[in-house]
Amino acid sequence: MELSVRQMSNFNYSTSFQNAVFPNPIFTASGCAGSGKELAQFFPLTEIGAVVTKSIMVKARSGRPTPRMAETPSGMLNSIGLQGPGIDQFLAEDIPFLQKAGARIIVSIAGESVDDYGSLARRLRGVPGLSALEVNISCPNVENRGQVFACDPIASRSVVEVVRRVLGGELPIIVKLSPDVTDIVSIANEVIAAGADGLALINTLLGMVIDIDTMRPKLGGKTGGLSGPAIRPVAVRAIYQVHQAFPKIPILGMGGIASGRDALELVFAGASGVSVGTATFGNPNAVLKVKDELANLLIERGFTNFKEAVGFAHRSADV
Amino acid sequence: MKINRRAQQRTVEIVSNKRVGAYHHMIFAVGDMALHALPGNFVAISVGGPGSAMVLRRAFAIYRTHDRGNYGGTLELVVAPHGQGSKWLTALPMHATVDMVGPLGTSFGIPTEPVNALLVGGGYGSAPLFGLAELLKDGGSRVDMVLGASSAGKIYAPLEGKRAVNSMTITTDDGSAGTKGQVVSVLAGLIERYDVDIIYSCGPMAMLAAIQDIATQTGIMHQCAVEEAMACGIGVCMTCVVPLRDETGLVKMSRSCIDGPVMDGASVLWNSSGKIPDGTFGAPNV
Numbered sequence: 001m002e003l004s005v006r007q008m009s010n011f012n013y014s015t016s017f018q019n020a021v022f023p024n025p026i027f028t029a030s031g032c033a034g035s036g037k038e039l040a041q042f043f044p045l046t047e048i049g050a051v052v053t054k055s056i057m058v059k060a061r062s063g064r065p066t067p068r069m070a071e072t073p074s075g076m077l078n079s080i081g082l083q084g085p086g087i088d089q090f091l092a093e094d095i096p097f098l099q100k101a102g103a104r105i106i107v108s109i110a111g112e113s114v115d116d117y118g119s120l121a122r123r124l125r126g127v128p129g130l131s132a133l134e135v136n137i138s139c140p141n142v143e144n145r146g147q148v149f150a151c152d153p154i155a156s157r158s159v160v161e162v163v164r165r166v167l168g169g170e171l172p173i174i175v176k177l178s179p180d181v182t183d184i185v186s187i188a189n190e191v192i193a194a195g196a197d198g199l200a201l202i203n204t205l206l207g208m209v210i211d212i213d214t215m216r217p218k219l220g221g222k223t224g225g226l227s228g229p230a231i232r233p234v235a236v237r238a239i240y241q242v243h244q245a246f247p248k249i250p251i252l253g254m255g256g257i258a259s260g261r262d263a264l265e266l267v268f269a270g271a272s273g274v275s276v277g278t279a280t281f282g283n284p285n286a287v288l289k290v291k292d293e294l295a296n297l298l299i300e301r302g303f304t305n306f307k308e309a310v311g312f313a314h315r316s317a318d319v
Numbered sequence: 320m321k322i323n324r325r326a327q328q329r330t331v332e333i334v335s336n337k338r339v340g341a342y343h344h345m346i347f348a349v350g351d352m353a354l355h356a357l358p359g360n361f362v363a364i365s366v367g368g369p370g371s372a373m374v375l376r377r378a379f380a381i382y383r384t385h386d387r388g389n390y391g392g393t394l395e396l397v398v399a400p401h402g403q404g405s406k407w408l409t410a411l412p413m414h415a416t417v418d419m420v421g422p423l424g425t426s427f428g429i430p431t432e433p434v435n436a437l438l439v440g441g442g443y444g445s446a447p448l449f450g451l452a453e454l455l456k457d458g459g460s461r462v463d464m465v466l467g468a469s470s471a472g473k474i475y476a477p478l479e480g481k482r483a484v485n486s487m488t489i490t491t492d493d494g495s496a497g498t499k500g501q502v503v504s505v506l507a508g509l510i511e512r513y514d515v516d517i518i519y520s521c522g523p524m525a526m527l528a529a530i531q532d533i534a535t536q537t538g539i540m541h542q543c544a545v546e547e548a549m550a551c552g553i554g555v556c557m558t559c560v561v562p563l564r565d566e567t568g569l570v571k572m573s574r575s576c577i578d579g580p581v582m583d584g585a586s587v588l589w590n591s592s593g594k595i596p597d598g599t600f601g602a603p604n605v
Binding site: 220 | 558560
């Protein structure tokens with residue numbers, strides 16, 4: 001359907017996570033946009049809702065050995081292991097680039113201990129131009145699975161409490177959870193009680209591929225995080241469950257989004273924003289494509305305001 | 320480091336697709352993308368068509384390019400139909416279109432003065448060497464080439480490619496063509512005979528590592544195009560890393576799509592697949 005300029009201009013695409021307002025709800029996904037420089041060659045970063053940075057840690061990290069990648073049906077396993085320069089270099093190089101590019105910035109942080117999260121929040125507290133902090137407590141690619149705070153309600157709570165205490169009310173906190181738990185709603189409950197303003201759902205699922213020629217696990221890190229369209233139904237389910245339990249908490253949804261129709265599922269399930277991750281590997285312009293397609297689909301369905309569509313699937317049929 | 324400044328994404332048309340031995344020689348009408356490609360650069364192509372279960376791009380070294388012809392700018396690849404993605408690509412008919420991003424990555428450094436260059440290719444790794452050979456010859460260099468593969472059918476050496484070099488040596492593991500054995504076994508002799516100043520190579524990592532050993536022993540410069548599995552080709556996925564020593568001596572896990580594929584062989588820490596070399600930037604403290 002061809003949309004008139006009038007229909008497009010009457011459509012309010014903006015979204016918000018607590019006091020952070022974004023002109024549209026389509027973001028990059030953490031770890032899928034490099035430092036921002038790489039994608040800036042394909043489109044202006046101002047076009048998208050926000051850049052969510054790779055999860056930054058206190059110290060530089062080499063990441064895991066290669067092979068780090070295995071393609072799977074409608075998805076991929078990665079075992080990058082949070083390779084990154086550490087917070088100092090990140091603040092000196094990556095952040096100034098994003099600020100200069102006019103991008104709205106959500107910094108993702110990851111730590112090995114509760115204290116790490118506190119130190120990272122302290123370093124980021126006064127940095128100008130940040131829209132929000134994503135607290136990644138669910139990266140599966142760490143040597144010690146015990147580091148996956150998001151599998152432990154008490155640990156999840158401790159991390160978020162520390163970050164909240166350090167930040168005060170300055171920056172919205174979006175906590176990224178793992179779908180690899182029995183009851184994601186109970187984990188969500190803990191982090192909300194600890195002061196999370198929003199939730200990011202979902203991180204990758206832990207998986208493994210075995211190379212039938214070498215007869216050994218294919219990835220250097222043996223296990224990896226599964227992403228791509230294969231996990232989309234898991235994301236839709238997790239978002240639906242959490243939105244049902246906490247309808248006032250904004251959710252940043254991600255998990256196998258490659259088109260506007262994919263994003264629409266997440267929005268109807270309850271996502272106030274949608275991150276595009278693995279699809280960028282297949283198409284550098286995927287984030288923009290999703291942004292344009294989702295707007296068209298919403299307008300076609302008669303929505304004049306993006307926010308009206310959030311959680312629509314929860315309404316009873318006769319509404 | 321930044322992504323290749325010239326990189327663009329576009330839908331390109333297949334204008335030729337011919338089987339040559341174990342490979343397919345494919346020509347794409349790419350417009351001005353051809354203008355900007357240098358030997359060593361690669362392209363990343365999405366495979367499988369709409370709704371495909373293959374979500375990642377496939378990277379291919381550029382065989383050669385032409386600025387203008389019947390189809391405008393063209394770009395040529397030599398594709399080995401090994402996996403699902405390359406099988407899909409090589410089965411496409413004339414005039415089919417694919418989504419291509421390129422040119423990507425670094426290119427082979429060309430000396431400003433004429434030199435004696437030895438070009439070494441393994442399997443379809445020979446592809447980017449022919450464009451390089453032409454460029455070196457144009458600059459007055461002597462160019463000798465060694466190509467190796469498991470058997471004769473897997474040597475990619477078109478006639479015009481052979482004409483472009485001063486000498487061509489073939490090795491096969493099974494002896495079905497040329498000298499029986501691997502390319503490395505003939506290198507020392509060729510280096511001496513042709514008084515080689517620089518080696519350019521492209522092929523499997525184990526071959527490149529063995530070439531570097533010889534380059535180190537003989538004190539010859541070695542530029543190689545590395546092969547590490549890539550998911551994106553544009554520097555965002557961090558999967559294609561190799562340990563690379565930078566100019567300050569610091570070893571970093573570096574992306575072969577941005578800091579490579581062409582790297583200085585002496586700066587790569589070879590044989591490190593499956594491990595992070597000690598002392599690498601951010602390596603776990605043991």
